Amino acid sequence: xxxxxxxxxxxxxxxxxxxxxxxxxxxxIAGILAVGTKVEAKKVIDAKGKYIFPGAIDTHAxxxxxxxxxxxxxxxxxxxxxxxxxxxxxxxxxxxxxxMTNGKxxxxxxxxxxxxxxxxxxxxxxxxxxxxxxxxxxxxxxxxAFKSFIGPVSPDYSSLSYGQAYEAMERIAKFDGRAGFHxxxxxxxxxxxxxxxxxxxxxxxxxxxSRPVIAEMLATVDIIEIAKATGCKAHICHVSSxxxxxxxxxxxxxxxxxxxxxxxxxxxMTDQDVLxxxxxxxxxxxxxxxxxxxxxxxxVEDGTISGIASDHSPCSYDEKYNEILGNKIENVFDVxxxxxxxxxxxxxxxxxxxxxxxxxxxxxxxxxxxxxAQAFGIYGKKGDIKPGFDADLVIVDPDKEWExxxxxxxxxxxxxxxxxxxxxxxxxxTIIRGQVIAEGGKLVGTKGFGxxxxxxxx
Numbered sequence: 002x003x004x005x006x007x008x009x010x011x012x013x014x015x016x017x018x019x020x021x022x023x024x025x026x027x028x029x030i031a032g033i034l035a036v037g038t039k040v041e042a043k044k045v046i047d048a049k050g051k052y053i054f055p056g057a058i059d060t061h062a063x064x065x066x067x068x069x070x071x072x073x074x075x076x077x078x079x080x081x082x083x084x085x086x087x088x089x090x091x092x093x094x095x096x097x098x099x100x101m102t103n104g105k106x107x108x109x110x111x112x113x114x115x116x117x118x119x120x121x122x123x124x125x126x127x128x129x130x131x132x133x134x135x136x137x138x139x140x141x142x143x144x145x146a147f148k149s150f151i152g153p154v155s156p157d158y159s160s161l162s163y164g165q166a167y168e169a170m171e172r173i174a175k176f177d178g179r180a181g182f183h184x185x186x187x188x189x190x191x192x193x194x195x196x197x198x199x200x201x202x203x204x205x206x207x208x209x210x211s212r213p214v215i216a217e218m219l220a221t222v223d224i225i226e227i228a229k230a231t232g233c234k235a236h237i238c239h240v241s242s243x244x245x246x247x248x249x250x251x252x253x254x255x256x257x258x259x260x261x262x263x264x265x266x267x268x269x270m271t272d273q274d275v276l277x278x279x280x281x282x283x284x285x286x287x288x289x290x291x292x293x294x295x296x297x298x299x300x301v302e303d304g305t306i307s308g309i310a311s312d313h314s315p316c317s318y319d320e321k322y323n324e325i326l327g328n329k330i331e332n333v334f335d336v337x338x339x340x341x342x343x344x345x346x347x348x349x350x351x352x353x354x355x356x357x358x359x360x361x362x363x364x365x366x367x368x369x370x371x372x373x374a375q376a377f378g379i380y381g382k383k384g385d386i387k388p389g390f391d392a393d394l395v396i397v398d399p400d401k402e403w404e405x406x407x408x409x410x411x412x413x414x415x416x417x418x419x420x421x422x423x424x425x426x427x428x429x430x431t432i433i434r435g436q437v438i439a440e441g442g443k444l445v446g447t448k449g450f451g452x453x454x455x456x457x458x459x
Contacts, residue, residue, distance in 0.1 A: 003031060003042040005435055010048025010396065014055070014386055015367035023053060025392040028434035032388055046430060046437075048396050052362055055370035055386050056088025056393030056433065057347050060262045060308035060377065061238055063339070064090070065315065067113045068098025068157075073315040073413050075117040078343060079451055081411035083119045083438045086347035086428035087311070088393040089383055089454060090120060091373075093148055094127035095158040096314075102127030103135040107142050111453060118451030119444065120433060121393070123377065128180065129159040133169055140176050143455030145377040146236055147173060151220040152185035152285075160187060163223055170233035179260075179377070180228075181236035184220035184245075185212060185286055194334060203332035205276050211334070212287050214242045221245050225252045225259055236376060237261040239312050241286040243296035250305040260376040262308030263297060265346035266418065269353045270294075274418070280321040281418040283333070284314065284340045298354065302364050307372035309365070311346045314339025317414050341412055345405055345419040351397060352424030362397075378456035396430035403427045411444065 005025040012021045012033065024032040024040060034040065064078040082090050092114075094101035101110050101124065110124070126136065126144035136147060149169070150160040161169065166182070173180050190212055197207040221237055225248065228235035240246050240263045252259045266284065271291045275282045282288060289297075300306050316325075320337040323330060330336055342349075350369065354360040366385075374384025382391055404423045407415040431439040438446030 003040060005044045005046070006040060006042035007046045007048050007053055007394070007396070009036065010051050010053040012053045012386055013362045013366045015363055015371040018052070018362055023386065023394065025435040028392055030386060030388050030390050030392050033386065046396070050398070050400070051429065052397045052399060053386065054362070054395040054397055055366055055384060056395055056431070057086050057369040058308070058373040058383060059087040059090040059311050059343060059346070060373045061093065061264070061310035062090045062313045062343055063093045063096050063315070064313070065096045067110060069096050071317060071413065072096065073313070075114040076448060077411055077413045078313065079117070079119040079122065080444050081344035083431050083446055084411055084442060084444055085344035086395040086431055087343060088120055088395065088431060088433045089123065089379070090343070091123040091125055091145060091377060093125050095148070096155060098157065100127050100129070100157055102129055102132040104138045104142060107139060115453060116449045119438060119446050119448060120451045121454050122451055123379065123454050125181065128161070128169055130161060130165050133172055136169070136172055136178070137176055140178050143453070145379065145456045146179040146181045148181045150183040151224060152183055152187050152190055152216070154183070163227065166224065167227050167231065170227055170231040170235070174231050174233035177234070179234040179236055181238055182220070182224050183238050184217055184224055186216045186219040189216040189219060198334070203334070205279055205333055208283065208333040209272055209275060209287050212285060214244060214289070217242055217245050217286050218248065222248055225249070225257070228259060229257055234258040239264050239267070239286065239310065240306070241267045241289050243293055243300060246297060246300035246305050250300065253305065260307040261305065262310045263301065263306050264310050264312045265342055265349045266340050267297060268294060268301070268309065269349050270418065280336045281416065282340070283336050283338045284312070285338045298358060298360070301354070301368050302360060304367060304372065306368055307376045309346060309350050309369050311343040312339070313341055313343035315341045315412060315414055318416055321416070341414070341417040342419055344410055344412070345417065345422070347395065348403060348424060348427050349419065349422065351426040355399070356425050379454055379458065381459050382454065392432060392435040394432040395428050397426055398429045399426045401425065401427040401429065409442065
C-alpha cells in the first residue's frame with residue numbers, strides 16, 4: 002500500500018506532458034503508473050484536469066534570517082514559498098547578521114532557521130573580499146554555491162573587484178564549486194548615479210537610466226571570461242536583458258559551465274511599471290522594456306535560463322516610502338531596492354508563459370525544477386518526477402483564475418509589486434517529500450518540516 006496516490010492528472014516532466022498516476026512511498030516517488038492502475042493508497046488526490054509539476058526550486062531568495070527579521074524570516078518566507086509552489090529555496094547569505102561568510106555563521110544560521118522552515122532549503126555561501134580562506138569549509142558544510150557582487154551592494158556585504166573575483170574563482174574551481182554573481186558593473190552604475198544626481202534627475206526615469214543594460218552586459222561578459230580562464234563554474238543571477246542572455250548562451254554553446262537565472266518580475270513587468278508606480282517596482286537590475294520581456298522568454302524556452310527565481314528581497318513599508326535604518330528617503334536612489342515575490346513567482350510564470358504565450362508546461366518544469374537542481378548539485382534528490390526522487394510536487398489547476406491581494410500574502414510585510422496582478426493557473430497542492438504542505442492557497446504544513454539540503458545529497 003502506497004502512502005499517497007495522485008491520480009488522473011497530467012504529469013509534467015522537463016521533456017513531456019502525459020497522463021499518468023504518481024505513487025509515493027516514504028517521502029519518495031515510488032512509481033509512475035498508467036492511468037487506472039489498480040493500487041491501494043492511504044491517501045488519494047484526484048488531479049483530474051490538472052497538471053502535476055515537479056516542485057519548483059527558487060534559486061535566489063533573501064529570507065533575512067537571522068538579523069533582519071522585520072523584513073522577513075524563515076517562518077513567513079518559507080510559508081509563502083510553500084503556498085506559491087516553491088518546494089526548495091536557495092537562501093542568500095546577505096541581509097543576515099552576521100552575513101554567512103564562514104563556518105561559525107553557517108552553524109548559527111542553520112540552528113536558528115531549521116526549526117521554522119516549512120519547505121526544504123539550501124544555502125548560498127558568502128563570497129566577499131576577506132573570506133577566501135573560508136570558502137572550502139562552507140563548501141564542505143554543504144553550500145551549493147557562493148554569492149558575490151560585481152556592483153553596489155547593501156552595507157552588510159562587500160563587492161568584489163574583477164581581480165578578487167579571479168582569485169576567488171581559482172579557489173572555488175579547485176573544489177568544483179560554483180560562483181554566482183550579481184552582474185552590474187560597479188563603476189558604470191556609480192558614475193551614472195552621480196550624473197543623474199548632478200543633473201537633478203531624481204525621478205524614476207533617472208533611476209532607470211542610472212542602471213543601463215550595458216552595466217549588466219559588461220559585468221556578465223567579464224565574469225564569463227574569468228570563468229573561462231579559471232575553469233570555474235559560474236552562475237549569473239537575475240538576468241533582466243535578453244541581450245545579456247545571448248552572451249550566456251554563446252558561452253554555453255562553447256562548452257563552458259555557465260548557468261543563469263531570471264526572475265518572475267523580469268518576465269511579467271516592465272520599465273513602465275516603475276515609471277507609473279515607483280517604489281514597489283524598484284529592483285536591481287531594473288525592469289526593462291516590454292520588447293525585452295518578450296525576447297527574454299525565448300531564452301527560457303531554449304534552456305539558456307536555469308531558474309525562474311523570486312529574488313525575494315523584502316522590506317518594510319517605511320523602507321520603500323519613508324526611511325531605512327533611520328536614514329530618511331530623500332529621492333529615488335534612497336528607496337529600498339527589491340521586489341517580494343516568493344509566493345507569486347510560479348503562478349505568474351505559468352500565466353505569462355503557458356497561458357499568455359502558449360508555452361508548453363514542460364518548459365517550466367525544465368526551467369524551474371530540473372535545470373536549477375542540476376546547476377546547484379541537488380538533481381537526483383530534487384528536480385524531476387522520477388522513481389527515487391523526493392516526492393516534491395506542485396499540482397496546478399490551469400483554469401483557476403486568481404488575483405494577488407495583500408491579505409493572501411504570508412510575508413512579514415504584506416507588500417509586493419505583484420499585488421493587484423490577475424491571471425490564470427494556480428498551485429492548488431504543494432507536496433514536499435510526500436506531505437501536503439499547502440492546499441487551496443492555504444498553508445497546511447508543519448513548521449520545522451523543511452530540511453536542509455546539501456550539494457551532492459541523494
